[in-house]
Amino acid sequence: MECQIEVNKSKCSCTYEPCDRKGKCCECIRYHWELGELPGCLFPPEVERTYDRSLERFISIYSKKA
Numbered sequence: 001m002e003c004q005i006e007v008n009k010s011k012c013s014c015t016y017e018p019c020d021r022k023g024k025c026c027e028c029i030r031y032h033w034e035l036g037e038l039p040g041c042l043f044p045p046e047v048e049r050t051y052d053r054s055l056e057r058f059i060s061i062y063s064k065k066a
Helices: 005-011 025-034 055-065
Strands: none
Touching: none
16 A cells, blocks of 8 residues: 555644654654654644643543543
């Protein structure tokens, strides 16, 4: 399967500029995972804008929604 970078970019909710991984989801996931984080697209917009992409923040957000 070929990467659909332009399609991915159009759906990317990351507000970090100038991210060179926009639209390259595999690279984005790998980058954040190596830092112990998750990509911004997995967070609600108000949290994504804080750039706190930690696993702890993800768990705290979604454990409240359950």
